[in-house]
Amino acid sequence: MSTRKLQAGIRSRTPLHEGFLKVYRYVFDVERHRGHSVQLTWELMERGHAVAVLGHDPNRDEVVLVNEFRPGVLVAGDHPFRDNLVAGAIDDGESPIDAAVREMEEEAGLTLHEPRLIHPGAYVSSGGTSERITLVYGRVDTSGGGGIYGVSTEREETLSVILPAQTYISRVRKGEITDLKTLVAGYWFAEHHASGNFDV
Secondary structure: OOOOOOOEEEEEEEEEEEOOOEEEEEEEEEEOOOOOEEEEEEEEEEOOOEEEEEEEEOOOOEEEEEEEEOHHHHHOOOOOEEEEOEEEEOOOOOOHHHHHHHHHHHHHOOOOEEEEEEEEEEEOOOOOEOOEEEEEEEEOOHHHOOEEEOOHHHOOOEEEEEEEHHHHHHHHHOOOOOOHHHHHHHHHHHHHHHHOOOOO
16 A cells, blocks of 8 residues: 555635634545545634643642533533633634643633643544644642632633542543543543653
């Protein structure tokens, strides 16, 4: 089998909706594995890229999640108030690390120390959106944690949820965490928690 890298390109891009979420109809020229090329029409959502933050207090061995309304979960037929990682959009010109520090303050009222990348960016659902989420780990002091936060101008309301590390790991392993970024970070955390080494 050939190891040649297949090619694809954008032929056209037509806006369908440009609000908080932007939806475009693309026409792509795509090489096929069988050796020919086709034109494919595809509708994609664009909203930029995001960061998700795993805040951990190693002294108290606790992690920080936030509970908030998730509309997609309600539409899918599940209870829409979920415990997820602190997360948000990366603003233009902002680094993922800077975004992680800002989001931890906005959504949980905590200062993120020694932030580091867990993963430089994974696609959420690459057949339907261009969004990529960077995962960041950092240390926080949960002794003053808890409370309700969020950016009011964005109609955001987040309840800070402080969990023992083992409770978070258990909820991940039992499938009680259904948010993918929170799940992926949880498996990373479980591995590093077992070794006691959080250096990346």
